[in-house]
Amino acid sequence: MHPVDRDRLVSLRREFHRHPEPAWREFWTTARIVEELDRIGVDDLFVGPDALDADARMGLPADADFDAWRDRARDAGVDPDRLDRLDGGHTGAIAVLDGDRAGPTVALRVDIDGLPREESDDPDHHPAAAGFRSETGAMHACGHDAHATIGLGVLEALSDRDFAGRLNVLFQPAEEVVGGAAPMAESGHIDDVDYLLALHIGLDHPTGQVVAGIEGFLAVSHFRAEFGGEGSHAGGHPAEGRNAVQAMATAVQNLYAIPRHEDGATRVNAGDVGGGTAANIVPEQAYIEGEVRGETTALMEYMRDRADRVLDQAAAMHDCEVGIDTSGQAPSAENDPELVDVVEAVAGRTEGVESVLRHDDLGGSEDATYLMRHVQDRGGKAAFVCVGTDHPGGHHTATFDVDEDSLPVGVAVLADTITHLGREAP
Amino acid sequence: MHPVDRDRLVSLRREFHRHPEPAWREFWTTARIVEELDRIGVDDLFVGPDALDADARMGLPADADFDAWRDRARDAGVDPDRLDRLDGGHTGAIAVLDGDRAGPTVALRVDIDGLPREESDDPDHHPAAAGFRSETGAMHACGHDAHATIGLGVLEALSDRDFAGRLNVLFQPAEEVVGGAAPMAESGHIDDVDYLLALHIGLDHPTGQVVAGIEGFLAVSHFRAEFGGEGSHAGGHPAEGRNAVQAMATAVQNLYAIPRHEDGATRVNAGDVGGGTAANIVPEQAYIEGEVRGETTALMEYMRDRADRVLDQAAAMHDCEVGIDTSGQAPSAENDPELVDVVEAVAGRTEGVESVLRHDDLGGSEDATYLMRHVQDRGGKAAFVCVGTDHPGGHHTATFDVDEDSLPVGVAVLADTITHLGREAP
Amino acid sequence: MHPVDRDRLVSLRREFHRHPEPAWREFWTTARIVEELDRIGVDDLFVGPDALDADARMGLPADADFDAWRDRARDAGVDPDRLDRLDGGHTGAIAVLDGDRAGPTVALRVDIDGLPREESDDPDHHPAAAGFRSETGAMHACGHDAHATIGLGVLEALSDRDFAGRLNVLFQPAEEVVGGAAPMAESGHIDDVDYLLALHIGLDHPTGQVVAGIEGFLAVSHFRAEFGGEGSHAGGHPAEGRNAVQAMATAVQNLYAIPRHEDGATRVNAGDVGGGTAANIVPEQAYIEGEVRGETTALMEYMRDRADRVLDQAAAMHDCEVGIDTSGQAPSAENDPELVDVVEAVAGRTEGVESVLRHDDLGGSEDATYLMRHVQDRGGKAAFVCVGTDHPGGHHTATFDVDEDSLPVGVAVLADTITHLGREAP
């Protein structure tokens, strides 16, 4: 294994941090990753449309959104031919590195998208003080800049090929909309994977701590419901309208009132709603962007069935139409204990790791579960590893930041685990 | 009385039509009116802050909105010093013309604001075909371009001073947000008015028809409720949030369910609502822009009291705060029969008028009622006059247009009525 | 005309007052009326099933309710054969009296049912003090005891046959459930009626006042919705239930929120609701007894269509079934001015009448409108007459009572009007 170059990792991470791009618009990010992979030298490389089953993508933005971010990437120096390949939401990449001897096929999944939110410009916020605050209006507020960096770092560390088997690193787009894992799972590139490692940084664990297997993924389904009625003058013709806001409000009340299920935890949220145009017009349009979750996939599906029923009948009650789109979805998943054993053991002897937890609960959702299940359904094993990092603000907040000391720790734990898995091969 | 110059009226109306500006941003419009008044020569002129009680303004937009429209007006050639006087929502003007002999004080109210909507570019739409379609993104979709034009036409017609008494023409801003009449009423300029005439064109009456007294004004109150709760992760911490969208939806359901009042017609509408930011965040903010109306001011106030109670308790139910602002309000009002008699009689003998209706019902709201009541409370008389015009699309729609033949009819009916009122003076 | 015997009227009214019976259970009342008619001697008499189109009855009670009231009537001395004829909700009667010369056919409608409520036993309540308080648990709290009495008094007054034409007196059951007028209208007995007079006493008008034509009837539709879901243990199996109370509550919220109609007054009320059996069982059953009203029949039907849609979709939203029955219905109606003229003129010269109002508004509903419309549709004329009476408590309250001085006034006004109508005949 090549020694880990902390400075290069820090420099790369800051570059990514300055250029966050939201789901399916990771144009600059993908291009920069490819550039770095060219430098490292990998054995195979699938970029954008070649790394995805495009039909399986979820949570795509409107076309106009692609244009603005593509233009931004071009202005930031991305090669136009490269951009043409990525356009329309064909982002991400899969890099393949072959060890110098036979062994298992391992996949490492890192996600690369940013969040559609402003970054703090408080001088106490390190990226602002140190000059690598976001330049795009979006923000790496969940540490995916570190994920992409660690993915590249692992490839570089193992680029001496001193390991058994094959390594695929999945630079996955669109995790934040729960939409990028399914198309990568369906791409055909991970069908033969023996071990899948998914990575997350932070999650309230400090620098120096590693969690070998994050548990408690809630299956999730994101949806968008569009209600259509008919406008009318609220003073002159109130009864001529078909009120889409009444339909939406009735739906919101009843979505939250879906009966709790005895088989386990469930969630529902109408997180982004709106409707109408002016105080004096009976509202013609309304929408709900919402989600349901379940401790199991079956519980999530129970909630989703009930939610669809509520949405349909709320529209019908107010003589409106409704269209419901699934904009993202992921199952629940569990770690394989054998693989967690390996991570736990390796992490315990890695420099920079001060404590190792076997398990902790996420209590949220992650579309890595799609990849985990895909691998497990074909006989492989999967684990979701957390590399701790001190982070001053919570995930998704304006002051989120990572402790860059955790970057080499992450590279070491993962590269060592991959090497170890080769040794374990029969 | 000077003869009416149809060509000038048409030309002016098309200029206004090309430059519609929404409520409190009538910068170009006010400047153009003043320019024209300077040409006509009036005896006194109060512009912007001098024509208003600024504290009584309602429905003001956000500061940033002023900037865009002020810049637009500057680019369109308005003098920067003039603009400075109008800035921050100090638009409109009052022109005073003294007759050559003693007599009553008459006020004529014309409103001047456009609507925040796109104008049709269909070649069948006359303004599009004839090259005077809106250039601003807003639209004169309610005929206020014609109102301003007729107001100027009446002043020009009477500028020979051959009438008894004094004429005030009120070029009122911000009618569409029910926010401009109150500050003009409270300005002090109409306290001594003996007769108030308010004008509207169209209202489904054809060219050649005049309605001497429009009735059936619904008292109206516009409000904006801002709900504030607390965000939380919908998967990980659903119970830590205080859900502003639940508060809003509960309020919407119960606003529409306010008991009907036995004393007369009432209305309620939650016309523009929204809340939250993303499917997976418990919503922290939500809002309702709504309105209530009543056949009488008391009925409107009944509805408003009930609405405030619903909004307050819906917020409290979900542990949220709510702030409620009144963004516009107007009472009901009635015409004085003696003044309607005069208009009816004068209109019946005016050239171009083919039929005169004594009354018709508006079935909507108009903040002219503020001015009518202000005058009536001080012993004056008021009437709301409709000058018919063929209009292909309905009021507030993208294809609304006026028949320009109605412009000289409007000037003639109003100027004759004003002259006649002077003759009636004791 | 025979002179009016005040003592007999008072005595009869007190008898009826002691024996109030609710809708479709007027067994004793009908029998007592028939007994009195036998004494007076009429020319034709249709009782119970012969006076009704039984299929058109609405608002029938459960079978068990008939038994209790029939037994009570038997115990109070009603002939068992008579009771058998009336059983199962075949109450009421039509008496026919022929004048001694040709003339118009006039119908007088009086309703005879009591209300299902307790009567006050306060010593200040005259029936309690004077010993004729209700003995049945129900109460004549709307004056129908006086109506039946006046109907009999008019027949007795005119039993000298000194009038032209024919008089039908309709002793109508089940007005309080808006269910008895339709079957009497459809009975065939009033198809040839030239003039219909309907009577109400009181309505906040004092003794000595007569209103010639009561206006402002709201069309009304009563309905009962039964929701059926599926019970389950609320702790152990909350998601297995299909919650009928959630369906009902969603319906209640949305019934009250049906958009107000621009064409006139409407009403909606969910006046009696319930559901479920125990705190720890997901409710399997729920119901709503409600009503909608409209200033016109079309407005009532608009409300009813919307209400049915709300009920259907609220059930479907919660995976429940719903059945909706119409339990009573009446249209709006208007008086014929020619007939109001006659009543007004006659009342103005009747002894005991101190003031006559041409019109007043009911602001409620009355199924007499069915009869009025039936007559009017066939070319006849109708008026709804109010005979004032001082009443200490409001209609439908526990202390309602009538001033017995108004009984002879009512008989005189109606008998004179009927006589007068014969004189007017061509």
Added chain:
Amino acid sequence: MHPVDRDRLVSLRREFHRHPEPAWREFWTTARIVEELDRIGVDDLFVGPDALDADARMGLPADADFDAWRDRARDAGVDPDRLDRLDGGHTGAIAVLDGDRAGPTVALRVDIDGLPREESDDPDHHPAAAGFRSETGAMHACGHDAHATIGLGVLEALSDRDFAGRLNVLFQPAEEVVGGAAPMAESGHIDDVDYLLALHIGLDHPTGQVVAGIEGFLAVSHFRAEFGGEGSHAGGHPAEGRNAVQAMATAVQNLYAIPRHEDGATRVNAGDVGGGTAANIVPEQAYIEGEVRGETTALMEYMRDRADRVLDQAAAMHDCEVGIDTSGQAPSAENDPELVDVVEAVAGRTEGVESVLRHDDLGGSEDATYLMRHVQDRGGKAAFVCVGTDHPGGHHTATFDVDEDSLPVGVAVLADTITHLGREAP
């Protein structure tokens, strides 16, 4: 230990089965238990008011309900003096038996109330076929007849005093309303208990199976909310009412919509609701009988706080008052593993026991948790033991029945466990 007399147990159980009495009205049942205790001969006996802290009772019925059941008990032969002591809801008993040597204090809790439901008269239903179907209109549909019987059987078995320490058998009333355990816990009689055993029969476990420690108790709170508004005529004065049904429906919708808590399972149910009196009256009164539950007491309290907030604000929104009473409440609780060990070991060697489960989940609520916590808070240990029995219908259904072979099994397991605990004493 005396041998167990199966015939006596069967005979007793059938007697109890014929005389089920609902919560706080166990007059006959308590008297019959006392009679049997007198026969057995115990060392101390606390009956009715002496066994309870009367102020801590919850879920008491209306006074009129006491009368009917007390009269029934008198008619069934209970001594009037005994009845006077029990009247007003002072039922239940605590029997004390001292072993012939020093040792621990053990409490055995059996509950004795029936359910307010009809029993099946299907000939396939054994109690119906064998002639011991309920004679009271209530039903022992949860096996408390067997519980009382086993409690007496254990006392009889140990009445040779051949055990160390002291045994208290708690014949607890009012379990079905979650209201009888608290007053027994607060009575002072169990403050020094070292071991508490609570018993339930069945719970879907077959005859011959024993569960040493039932887990998964949901903490529960039952409440009754009474809404008070103001009635008015729905046609004539809709706006004068203050609509209690609107308040109730708003509350129902929002109760079910209380945000799910991330810390564990919660429940909410509006299981019995109603309001209003007639379709045409704006409803003046409404109520909700409901409950909340939580996997922990804290979660139940979270739900209850939110529920109270919803109820309060729903009332305020519709200008109504609301009173909220807690009609029953129980915490969650856990078994002590040391005591479960003992039950498990003893059951494993008891004749008639074919299989022993260490744990199973109840997924419901039980007010035995009050007693368990009371003992545990003072240093004692507690376990909730299930004695399996084949039962054809589910608990609380009309065809529930117990396999009487399980009666001697229950006596043996419990008496042996108590004896064993004495041996274990230091």
